[in-house]
Amino acid sequence: xxxxxxxxxxxxxxxxxxxxxKRAYRRLxxxxxxxxxxxxxxxxxxxxxxxAYEVLKxxxxxxxYDQLGANWKAGEDFRPPPDWDAGFEFSGGGFTEGDASEYxxxxxxxxxxxxxxxxxxxxxSSGFHAPGQDHHxxxxxxxxxxxxxxxxxxxxxxxxxxxxxxxxxxxxxxxxRIPKGVRQGxxxxxxxxGTAGIGQGAAGDLYLEIEFKxxxxxxxxxxxxxxxxxxxxxxxxxxxKVKLPTPAGVIDLTVPAGSGSGRKLRLKGRGIPGGNPGxxxxxxxxxxxxxxxxxxxxxxxxxxxxxxxxPRAGLGV
Numbered sequence: 001x002x003x004x005x006x007x008x009x010x011x012x013x014x015x016x017x018x019x020x021x022k023r024a025y026r027r028l029x030x031x032x033x034x035x036x037x038x039x040x041x042x043x044x045x046x047x048x049x050x051x052a053y054e055v056l057k058x059x060x061x062x063x064x065y066d067q068l069g070a071n072w073k074a075g076e077d078f079r080p081p082p083d084w085d086a087g088f089e090f091s092g093g094g095f096t097e098g099d100a101s102e103y104x105x106x107x108x109x110x111x112x113x114x115x116x117x118x119x120x121x122x123x124x125s126s127g128f129h130a131p132g133q134d135h136h137x138x139x140x141x142x143x144x145x146x147x148x149x150x151x152x153x154x155x156x157x158x159x160x161x162x163x164x165x166x167x168x169x170x171x172x173x174x175x176x177r178i179p180k181g182v183r184q185g186x187x188x189x190x191x192x193x194g195t196a197g198i199g200q201g202a203a204g205d206l207y208l209e210i211e212f213k214x215x216x217x218x219x220x221x222x223x224x225x226x227x228x229x230x231x232x233x234x235x236x237x238x239x240x241k242v243k244l245p246t247p248a249g250v251i252d253l254t255v256p257a258g259s260g261s262g263r264k265l266r267l268k269g270r271g272i273p274g275g276n277p278g279x280x281x282x283x284x285x286x287x288x289x290x291x292x293x294x295x296x297x298x299x300x301x302x303x304x305x306x307x308x309x310x311p312r313a314g315l316g317v
Contacts, residue, residue: 001077001078001079001105001106001109002074002075002076002077002078002106003072003073003074003075003076003077003078003106004051004052004074004104004106004107005072005073005074006051006052006055006056006065007052007056008074009048009049009051009052010024010025010028010049010052010053010056011024011028012024012056014066015166017164017165017166018057018059018161018165018166018167019165020165021053021056021057022057025049025053025057028045028049029046029049029050032045032046032049033046034046047102047103050102051102051103051104051107054103054107055107055111059159059160059161059167060088060090060091060159061111062159062167063088063157063159063167063169064084064085064088064090064110064159065110066167067084067088067157068080068081068084078106079109080109080110082214083138083140083211084110085110085138086137086138086139086140086211087137087138087139087140087154087155087156087157088137088138088156088157088158088159089135089136089137089156089157089158089159089172089206090135090136090137090159091133091134091135091136091194091195091204130197130198130199130201131197131201131202131203131204132194132195132196132197132198132201132202132203132204133194133195133204134194134195134204134205134206134207135158135193135194135195135204135205135206135207136187136206136207136208136209137156137206137207137208137209138208138209138211139154139156139176139208139209139210139211140211140212140213141178141182141210141211141212141213142212142213143212143213143215143218143220143247144247145178145182146178146180146181146182146183146212146272146273147180147247147248147272147273148180149177149178149179149180149181150177150178151175151176151177151178152175152176152178153173153174153175153176154173154174154176154208155171155172155173156171156172156173156174157169157170157171158170158171158172174190174193176188176190176208178210180273181272181273181274181275181277182210183210183222183223183272183274184210184211184212184220184222185209185210185211186209186210187207187208187209187210188207188208188210189205189206189207189208190205190206190207190208191205192204192205193205193206194206217245218247220272222278223271223272223274223276223277223278223279224271224272224278224279224280224281225247225270225271225272225278225279225280225281226280226281226283227244227245227280227281227282227283228283228285229242229244229253229265229282229283229284229285230285230286230287231255231259231284231285231286231287232286232287232289233286233288233289235255236255236258236259236260236261236284236286237257237258237259238257239254239255239256239257239258239259240254240255241253241254241255242255244267244282246267246270246280247270248270251267253265253267253282255284259284260284260286261284261285261286262283262284262285263283263284264281264282264283264284265281265282265283265284266279266280266281267279267280267281267282
């Protein structure tokens, strides 16, 4: 997938105002409209310009796109960084116009499913008094917060237009209570923290979508946790009790005799807590001692001579 420089597509600068971007779009749309244009590849250029405008006309999408950084160039191989949009506060989400199939894989990877698509405001204006709009943001927390609960200070970046029509980000800091047992993808609702209402209309709400920061030991799948557990060849072959770190502390784990690399040992109920707590799975990984001295070399040679073992027997060779 190639990175797309939407500013280059539109022929505008990164500090252009929203009005300047709108004027550039109108000019290019007239130039490349397939019904009237005689330009080469007019239809493809028309779609490319439409996709760029879909992002740059929207202050929220534009601010999120801009924060990817200036290190990417058009045509370079690109994969969006994990949770690249975390900490940005949005009032919309998903596609604002058109069909997703009209846009490129690059657009889809950034603004397709997951870009606010789980958040839907059901508020509607009614006369002079109108409720405020709901906002949403993705926030990263430590896995340990899901086990114990916590109160965390988070900073959100809310895109908005200044008086000259430039996109700027306003920061705000909130103290948020993380409930014990929160799971990845769960939403925390902060009442009244969205857009202010009009007249006597109530303020909208802010929905925080929970994501876990990458952990040095555990991988998360729903409420279940996975950890790779190194064991020696003799522990795997003969069986042993080994130490296993868990979020609740270190425990003794029995490794059954005859275990192979990749065997999954389940510890029921030791995953993320809740009404139906998850499990913790230890995935055995056989670690070989290094042959870095003569004694170790002699032991390996002895095993090679005395053990009738062909690790490739399953391959028929």
